[in-house]
Amino acid sequence: MRTDGGSGPSRGYLSGSWASILGLEANAGPLTNFEVLNFLKSKGASKDPTRVLADLAPSEYKVYDYLVGTAASNQTREKIDEFLEKCKKFDLAKAEVLNILNIRPSSVVETYSIIEFCDQRLGDGVEELMQIVEEVFPAPSTEPVNEETINEAAETNEN
Amino acid sequence: MFYLSRIEHKLRVPPDLHDRPIEEAIKGELQKLFVDKVIANLGLCISVYDIRSITGGFIFPSEGSATYTVVFTLIMFRPFVGEIIAAKLKESNVNGLRLSVGFFDDIYVPVHLLPDPCHHVPDSARRDSVIWIWEIMEGENFIDWEDEIRFQVHSITYPPIPVEPPKDSKPFSPMVITGSINSDGLGPLTWWNEAELEVTEEP
Secondary structure, three states: OOEOOOOOOEEEEHHHHHHHHEEEOOOOOOOOOOHHHHHHOOOOOOOOOOOOOOOOOOOHHHHHHHHHOOHHOOOHHHHHHHHHHHHHHOOHHHHHHHHHHHHOOOOOOOOHHOOOHHHHOOOOHHHHHHHHHHHHHHOOHHHHHHHHHHHHHHHHHHO | OOEEEEEEEEEEEEEEHHHOHHHHHHHHHHHHHHOOOOEEEEEEEEEEEEEEEEEEEEOOOOOOEEEEEEEEEEEEEEEOOHHHHHHHHEEEEEEEEEEEEEOOOOOEOOOOOOOOEEEEEOOOOOOOOEEEEEEEOOOEEEOOOOEEEEEEEEEOOOOOOOOOOOOOOOOOOOEEEEEEOOOOOOEEEHHHHHHHHHHHOOO
């Protein structure tokens, strides 16, 4: 029933009709980049260059590599809860909050593309929102410190 | 960007796995079947998140495999329309840009969704490539290979498998994201860092 589509090394494909039989609940909840990264770490993904110890598919490592390069690698569950609490007053849509967490905009102009009708809805509040982002998720100052925390997180997950 | 999708599936577990713990055997089979595969309208499967229930285990006549009904959860990559995603440039030609997020690279930005007005010049370093340039008042802004590029998801399509793929066609992609970078805050990140600096310098 599984068909490998087309010619060349393209991605495998599960046909539409089959998928419709399968789907129980297509959307059982969104995940932030942080949560996916955390899940992959809990499966054993780390910066270990040999990549033989963990039971991860090569494609999962690609996702890990991408996420480690995003803002998600500097986030923690507590920080995210703190941010959710603080940005309640802006009355943002769930998708917008999710997008802010994933992208971590560092300037007002970046926020404009994420929040719909940002001007009308937030007005000057956008500056305050930027401050909260800067406060809760500070930009990584130096690389080595950054590396250490990632390793620590990976270790605690392994235990 | 990522979603959980709960799925029920009748899974066949071949006889050579029957000596392993059932959950482990089923997880392995699910991973083989779904990880790095596109399911139409659900997206690209990243990982098997958990297994909710396993029932059955019936062996049909003339079959060695045991068939289980499994309910499980997958992590899917399925951006929503309007989402902003960070990517890298993969191809740049006269038809527009192709972007990649590392694990998925069927992201296209057609010419009409590039910043307006813009034009392109041939890329001297790469054959058949061009460099797109956004013209704004202060000068020219290049879309080059190093920068992180933010795009907004314009649409996601799941093209059906071609019955007879034309010869010399590029590999079939089961999931295609069309992105737009024609808005404030989109495109290479350096464009906006510079813009921010100029604004702060003004007063």
